[in-house]
Amino acid sequence: MAVGTGRYDGGYSFEGELLLIHLDSGDVVSALEFPREVLGVEWRSGTALRLVLAPCDDWENPRAREQGHAVVVVRSGWGVVGQEAIGAEELAAPVEPVVRLDHSAEARRILEGLAAPAGRQWSVRRRVWAVEGMEDGRVLAALDGVLAESWLPSGGLQWAVEDEEGGRQLVLASDGTSVWTNAERRSRHKGRRWETSAPRVARIAVETGQVLETLSPGVFTVLVDGGQRAILRPLDGRRKRRERLMMLGLDGPVSGPEVGHFDLFNHPFPVRRASRPYVLVGTDPEKPYREKWVTALGADGTLRPLFPHSWVPAEHHFGGPAVELGQSLVYASAVHHGHGLQPGGAYTVRRSLNGSVQWQHRTDHPATALDTDGDTIYVADNSGALTALDAADGSVRWHTELEVEGAPTTALSLAVAPQGHLLIGTVDGRILECPLRPCP
CATH class of the missing domain: 2.130.10.10 (YVTN repeat-like/Quinoprotein amine dehydrogenase)
Incomplete structure (x- = not known):
């Protein structure tokens, strides 16, 4: 399973990871050499993974939140990809307009549906700061x-x-x-x-x-x-x-x-x-x-x-x-x-x-x-x-x-x-x- 994460760091960088989760063992690999916010992931085939990455930062770029870099990364076997194995050169792609979709409603629906058969009620609970x-x-x-x-x-x-x-x-x-x-x-x-x-x-x-x-x-x-x-x-x-x-x-x-x-x-x-x-x-x-x-x-x-x-x-x-x-x-x-x-x-x-x-x-x-x-x-x-x-x-x-x-x-x-x-x-x-x- 490929999972894209990331957010704006509050300064000027968009940071995140591409996580590869081995479903049989639960092992997780962070595959990008450098932090990048991953806006989208899509398997095109068993060997090709399409990524949409945010710009590295918004330094002198007021349109950074409307743009992204789309690239297809190919590996013959994704199960053997190691930590930080995907470098910056492989992710180089021209910038293009990107619509940042909000999947929160869909995610809530899925989680509520998973909780109901177990007699549980799902609700958001995150980051305990104090x-x-x-x-x-x-x-x-x-x-x-x-x-x-x-x-x-x-x-x-x-x-x-x-x-x-x-x-x-x-x-x-x-x-x-x-x-x-x-x-x-x-x-x-x-x-x-x-x-x-x-x-x-x-x-x-x-x-x-x-x-x-x-x-x-x-x-x-x-x-x-x-x-x-x-x-x-x-x-x-x-x-x-x-x-x-x-x-x-x-x-x-x-x-x-x-x-x-x-x-x-x-x-x-x-x-x-x-x-x-x-x-x-x-x-x-x-x-x-x-x-x-x-x-x-x-x-x-x-x-x-x-x-x-x-x-x-x-x-x-x-x-x-x-x-x-x-x-x-x-x-x-x-x-x-x-x-x-x-x-x-x-x-x-x-x-x-x-x-x-x-x-x-x-x-x-x-x-x-x-x-x-x-x-x-x-x-x-x-x-x-x-x-x-x-x-x-x-x-x-x-x-x-x-x-x-x-x-x-x-x-x-x-x-x-x-x-x-x-x-x-x-x-x-x-x-x-x-x-x-x-x-x-």
């Missing part, structure tokens, strides 16, 4: 299509607040009985224009799921946990504009200090278990993604630079998840390279608040989430792996590949619950409860 464990055993989550939801210790759904896009983060409010969550908005093509509805920030009662208040900041804002207060950091896409933090309180938002531009590749720095707010701030107003510093927000509302985000002056590091541990920060990131992520180019590092490196753990896959129980650092990455590192020296205690009933999955979020187990939110909409040891 999970939090409560003292009473309940679990909060934010995911695609759901601003926030609460699950009881019994496993039953207590409440859910729906949203057209869904929640991205969860930060407990200072009252201890409500939670802040945020929802971005994708641009949608309407006629010849792209339109984006207003992003949403809401405070929700943990006990009942009632939306206590909704803020419309005008642009998507990232939630920054700050111990006894939550902070909003705007993302507006205008690189040279000096943005301000907004302090969230029960009496409404209050303007805070300037922090410069935020972008989704360089400035994310969600710090779990933070005693105060931490943000990444660029030192060059013209290029705020460069020479970023880890910066703390004091109780008096002033920013205090702590240390450069990259401890190697010649390297540029992207943003990533973090956790505060004693008088140190443990964070994960990846090193920028002109030819893409290199072997060992992703890492988890523990640094004292004066900037000294206590240890670092190198890997080939960027982290998606991390947390700690004070003794062990739990790191999930985008390959589907979960790794436990010794908090004292960074050595690997155990490493496992996440699976659910034999099917691989990938964690987008994780949290160490007060009850002493791991909560894991997955890319396929699951919330897993695992012991603090290798998950089955």
